[in-house]
Amino acid sequence: MGLGFMYASGIAMNVSQAKALVHYTFAAIGGNTWAQMALGYRYFSGVTVTSSCEKALDFYRLVADKVSQGVSFSGGSAIQRIRLLDELENGYSTGILDNDLIEYYQLLAEKGDIQAQIYLDGSDEITQSNETALKYFKKASDLNNPVGLSGLGLMYLYGRGIEKDYAKAQKYFLHAAEQGWVDGQLHLGNMYFNGIGVKKDYKLANKYFSLAAQSGHVLAYYNLGQMHALGTGMMRxxxxxxxxxxxxxxxxxxxxxxxxxxxxxxxxxxxxxxxQYALLSELGYEVAQSNAAFLLDRNEVPLFPHPDGLVRALLYWGRAAAQGYSPAQVKLGDYHYYGLGTNIDYETAASHYRLASEQQHNAQAMFNLGYMHEQGLGMSKDMHLAKRCYDLAAETSVDAKVPVALALFKLNVMSSMQTLHESPLTSLFDVDEAIVNWDLYLITTLIAILAGIVYFRRPRIPPQAA
Incomplete structure (x- = not known):
């Protein structure tokens, strides 16, 4: 696995995707989880191999089986996903904790029922006690608390400190699920999927697993994956x-x-x-791919200084964009527009901006398309389409309103100058030069206006008495 990563990323050796694939394959056969993820991602995305959904499914299922075995019904591991590009542009961390377990315990704490789950599972500090857990869950369920209801259903389901009763378990899970509580939804789906105390109903199982998946529960994802893989109760x-x-x-x-x-x-x-980001990029983490590209883009990786770093950044931006990260799609457009890590190619740049605009409604991409239509770069010169793109950018993002207003002002100036160019007044002065240098004239005018404002608003100092 280590050799495969080094060949794939070009760290300490020349890049060879063929050798990387060989090493990943042998590592995966040997049971290495990371190699299985790397191959699953490559076959699913068609990265350096012919795309094959079935092969990707085989590898990802092996990993998902292992992960699901280590997850309790109460949640999963916490993963913080912080995109460095978003963090830089927004000025704050956009990281999220992909973990319902955090929310689970927060809600327990807010409701005063944290003791119940600790006593139910037990820990190094607290001795497991079904009796104590049952007491707390009953107290909470009497108040129609969804955490208490779900916990009581769990105890009836497994006969923990109380006689096993599937009917009561189903009732309590249903009450919790109706209040949107993820554990109740997951347990209810599991009962219908396996026919525990109820008649098997894959449609209802899918319904409750899907609800639990909306809250980010790992086991809900796993169960839905199994149903879609086998076509259980649905089209495969x-x-x-x-x-x-x-x-x-x-x-x-x-x-x-x-x-x-x-x-x-x-x-x-x-x-x-x-x-570390490069490693997780190989495993298919989109956030790692965009962060690896970000570091290379800013020339912050001594291992790969520019221009080599830009070539590698282009590759990582491409992988992140393929997984739906719209700023990465815009970055691809920028790289082809400015010739970063590749040749200048306005048509390719426009195609990336168009994808980010149409599929992901990215305001920056819309603005860039407007400019390219205005200038006739990589596409036909069309002032009407340029205005339409600018307007869409302003409608999509509040941050785009000011640059859009300036761009529209510029379009109006250009339109007026074009009209003047076509009029008899053309012979009186050089309109072509005015059109070319319109931005210089505009900037000069704005500076003059600003200077005038500053001059007339300066504080007046009264004359000193002799």
């Missing part, structure tokens, strides 16, 4: 199954490397941060 969908299993796989403990990489970045250990 390999791609949907892979997406669910990929989500489960990325909840494995190795996801904690994301947090370590971010800490290293904060401590200006750029090489260390990059290597």
């Amino acid at each position: 969908s390999c791609s949907t199954a892979v997406e669910f299993f990929k989500n489960v796989s990325e909840r494995g403990r190795w996801g904690e490397i994301l947090m370590q990489a971010h800490n290293d970045y904060r401590n200006r250990k750029f090489n260390e941060a990059f290597v």
Whole structure:
């Protein structure tokens, strides 16, 4: 696995995707989870191999099986996903904790029922006690608390400190599920899926698993992945199954490397941060791909200085964009527009901006398309389409209103100058030069206006008495 990563990323040796694939394959056959993820991602995305959903499914299912076995019904591991590009542009951390377990315990604490789950599972500090847990769950369920209802259903389901009763378990889970509580939804789906105390009903199982998945529960993703992979109670969908299993796989403990990489970045250990992001990029983590590209883009990786770094950044931006990250799609357009890590290609740049605009409603991409229509770069020169793109950008994002207003003002100036160019007044002065240098004239005018405002608003100093 290590050799495969080094060949794939070009760290300490020349890049060879063929050798990387060989090493990943042997590592995966040997049971290495990371190699299985790397191959699952490659076959699903068609990265250096012919795309094969079925092969991707095989590898991702192996990993998802392992991850699901280590997840309790109460949640999964916490993974912090911080995109460095968003953090830079927004001025704050956009990281989220992909973990319902955090929310679970927060709600327990808010409701005063944290003692129940600790006593139910037991810990190093607290001795497991069904009797104590039952007492707390009953107290909460009497108040129609969904946590208490779900917990009581759990105890009836497994006969923990009370006689096993599937009918009562189903009733309590249903009451909790109706209040939107993820554990109740998950347990109810599990009962219908396996026919525990109720008649098997895959449609209802799918309903409750889907509700639990909306809250980000790992086991809900896993169960839905199994149903889509086998076509249980629904039409089989390999791609949907892979997406669910990929989500489960990325909840494995190795996801904690994301947090370590971010800490290293904060401590200006750029090489260390990059290597960790590059590793997780190979495993298919989109956030790692965009962060690896970000570091290379800013020339912050001593291992790969520019211009080599830009070539590699282009590759990572491409992988992140393929997974739906719209700023990465815009970055691809920028790289082709300015010739960063590749040749200048306005048509390709426009195609990337168009994808980000139409599929992901990215305001920056809309604005860029407007400018390219205005200038006739990579597409036909069309002032009407330019205005339409600018307007869409302003409607999509509040932040785009000011630059759009300036761009529209510019379009009006250009339109007026064009009208003047076509009039008999053309012969009186050089309109072509005015059109070319309109921005210089505009800037000069604005500076003059600003200077006038400053001059007339300056404080008046009264004359000193003799």
